[in-house]
Amino acid sequence: MAEAAGGMAVAVEYVGAVAAAVASVHWSWWFSHIAALVYWPVSVIMAPLSFIGRVVLAILSPGIYVASFFVFAGKGVVGFLISLEFGVAALVGSLTGLTVALTSTLLTSQLGLQDSPNDKFYHLSQRKKGLYAPYNNKARYRDMSAPTSSSDDTLQRRDGWGKLRQQQQQQQQRHRRRFDGMGARVTSAGLLSQTIHEEDD
Structure with missing residues (x-):
């Protein structure tokens, strides 16, 4: 047990010494110097490249502005069409329904398909x-x-009633002229009250 306790104490002392050594290092100073060493060659390379890039951008700026104008105009047109999508769909549906209704009406009137x-x-x-x-x-x-105010309608109705009465009178005369087997004439007052006498054999 004494040996185990002594080993644990040595391990703790070793870990504490390592932690103290790590904490004693000035890490911020080292990191700043490393960053400066890396940035210096990069800045040397980027200085001429940035100058060349500014020159190229100045030369191509008119074309870039024109291209950006057309791009924004195209985006505006596309957005406008997308916003009108439902409106166009409703307009197309209305025109289609109107066309179908007119076509159906014309065909019905031309072919005489109206409901009687x-x-x-x-x-x-x-x-x-x-x-x-x-x-x-x-x-x-x-x-x-x-009674109506139109004389033509009145005349047509009178003619219709006159023809109907003539037909009824003709039918009544035909039925009244029937005879039974003995020669006796059968008279009747109308179509419903007429009786036919048959001879008893």
């Missing part, structure tokens, strides 16, 4: 839009019999 009021799908689409209302016979009769 008598079409089942037309009524369904109008009912979904809330624009369709059933058009019954009473409403049709009121529309046809309603």
